[in-house]
Amino acid sequence: MPSRTLPAFRSLGDFIAHLEAADELVRVSEPISVVHEMTEIHRRVLRGNGRALLFEHAVKADGARSEMPVLVNLFGTLKRIAWGLGVEADALPALGEAMAELSRPEMPDGLGEVLRKLPLARAALSMRPRQVNGDVDRRTVLSGEAVDLTRLPAQVSWPGEPGPLITWPLVITRGPEAGTPENVGVYRIQILGRDSAIIRWLPHRGGAGHHRMWRDRGMEMPVAVVIGADPATMLAAVFPLPETLSELRFAGLLRGERPRLASCVSVPLRVPADAEIVIEGFVSPTQTAPEGPYGDHTGYYGDVESFPVTRVTAMTMRKKPVYLSTFTGRPPDEPSRIGEALNILFLPLIRRSFPEITDLWFPPEACSYRIAVVAIDKRYPGQARRVMLGLWSILPQLSYTKFLILVDHDINVRDWEDVAWAVSTRSDPSRDLVVIDGTPIDNLDFASPKLGLGGKLGIDATNKIGSETERKWGRRLAMDPAIVGRIDEIWDRLGVDPRASAARGAA
């Protein structure tokens, strides 16, 4: 991995201290309700790429003062997400390269190879968790009658939602077979009462898969939910990592030190020792309850659906815990900002399968994954279609990308003006559309004809070459670079509208 340029944050507290020293966190002392008010403030600050917010006097949904402060907008900018991973934002592409290298471990074929791969091998060793016992004793432990989820300042983000929701939980599960790695995913949790809740995992998530395994054996599944941990662990939980790689170990790699894990007090699972709040319990194999409707990252209310009920057996917390929260809604929201970072980090991995891809952009406004614009260095007829079909199949997450727009590498995929120009000048609807139906689609996509099953559209907006066209193709207008240079030189003397200077050199 590229060397960290930031300290190894062991806890959320370490990261908060770093943000505060860098003037990236604001403390809000005004009492603010977790019901709607926090969302509205967060939404405005996030849209303006603002700082993280620590509400010191949050008011809970029941009207009582919260005993703990509420932190929101922690990962509201690309800069803070990169810091959470230990690097500056401009080092994210290099981190992505290192991650791509890691996900394809190859046997070294010779001593030279071993030496070249040594930094990675050493890094991989750092992933082995270290068991920590001492810290647990210093935590507040609530068990039995004392368990009370309503002590948490859980948000009600949007009007019409049925009750408080834990929005940033790290849900830790493992399969019933001994020795399988644990999974960590962020799945929202509806609080039903003092000791019961519903975890909403989409069917293809790691937690849902584990629950199916326990359910098939007729057994309750142990679960541990962490609210607030070191930033690398929280971000690793959101990464689409292969099932065989534990997010906790991967977080250790990002931090550059072995993860410190502590045993839970009432379930056979381990959690980050420095977690702010841990909720332990068992997920029923049979009992379900209706969840929602809640605001989704699509900008709509989701459906009411039944999910298994979790019985809470214990809660543990630091002496002065910080409660981490967020809202999900129409982009931009925090998950869409994290999506932008993932776009940068996973591009190198995708390019290993398709080296002709020069750039790829998931516009956040299209819910982070529903539209992708892909630039390729096109060499042969049909290449754009090959890349489309490949992308739709290479990662489960990419099967939810309903629209793929393929352009040449002279087009800036992040610039809709450029993309619209390419679509309108380089594609023809009778020849350049690829339409497929009956493919897997996001369950949250209510526009698809059936739940989980919908279509795909590919637009080949690349220049047509070889047998792709019998027509004489257009030649792109371009100004003589010598003239561009000369006008650049005399520009300031001309005294023409200075706002026009941004358009210098454009054809």
Ligand SMILES: Cc1cc2nc3c(=O)[nH]c(=O)nc-3n(C[C@H](O)[C@H](O)[C@H](O)COP(=O)(O)O)c2cc1C
């Ligand atoms: C703030 C936030 C909330 C999320 N809420 C959910 C959710 O309610 N259900 C879900 O299935 N995924 C949700 N996700 C996405 C998953 O956490 C993410 O895709 C993760 O990689 C899943 O991990 P897994 O592949 O190990 O299951 C959320 C992500 C974030 C950042």
